[in-house]
Amino acid sequence: KAGVTQTPRYLIKTRGQQVTLSCSPISGHRSVSWYQQTPGQGLQFLFEYFSETQRNKGNFPGRFSGRQFSNSRSEMNVSTLELGDSALYLCASSPGAGAPREQFFGPGTRLTVL
Amino acid sequence: AQTVTQSQPEMSVQEAETVTLSCTYDTSESDYYLFWYKQPPSRQMILVIRQEAYKQQNATENRFSVNFQKAAKSFSLKISDSQLGDAAMYFCAYRAGANSKLTFGKGITLSVRP
Numbered sequence: 001k002a003g004v005t006q007t008p009r010y011l012i013k014t015r016g017q018q019v020t021l022s023c024s025p026i027s028g029h030r031s032v033s034w035y036q037q038t039p040g041q042g043l044q045f046l047f048e049y050f051s052e053t054q055r056n057k058g059n060f061p062g063r064f065s066g067r068q069f070s071n072s073r074s075e076m077n078v079s080t081l082e083l084g085d086s087a088l089y090l091c092a093s094s095p096g097a098g099a100p101r102e103q104f105f106g107p108g109t110r111l112t113v114l
Numbered sequence: 115a116q117t118v119t120q121s122q123p124e125m126s127v128q129e130a131e132t133v134t135l136s137c138t139y140d141t142s143e144s145d146y147y148l149f150w151y152k153q154p155p156s157r158q159m160i161l162v163i164r165q166e167a168y169k170q171q172n173a174t175e176n177r178f179s180v181n182f183q184k185a186a187k188s189f190s191l192k193i194s195d196s197q198l199g200d201a202a203m204y205f206c207a208y209r210a211g212a213n214s215k216l217t218f219g220k221g222i223t224l225s226v227r228p
Contacts, residue, residue, distance in 0.1 A: 102164060
């Protein structure tokens, strides 16, 4: 089985712009979670989508949004980028139902905001 | 709120020796899961080992084992016969039973001396 894929792997944007990141989960997985990783804050949960519905949400401003498509692929959007949004964004997929619902991570998208 | 604490930012071990990485957590839940993830320089998060809170037996995966002390809310990872490829950042993570959100510790950087 192919693993979790994320595109693009690297992005450079300027303040005020918006960005869309994409995540394709492992085949058969219905849950996709997004995490932000920074040196200062570590790994923080953004949100989780399951069957096209947001099932869980972290403490991030409304500039961070996401969606999931019927094929379970997910996109994450950040509007009005700030310098502090520079981070590694990790996507994780899991079957979505039943324990233990282990999460398998993609390679991440490195976003740099100038 | 659940918290995960990894108090040691860095550790070093001699190749072929054994090292223990510490983790404590705080929760009021009775149903939860604990994980150790490895993040090498490639940034790909790899699941090392998983422990279900309801299981008294400590999980083991080849050279990796945990010491799960539920009453003390402690979850340490022991790496036996350390190899150069074990050098990475290691994160302890917690997940409440019905929730997909992973709460991570700050991580510990493990170096392996040849």
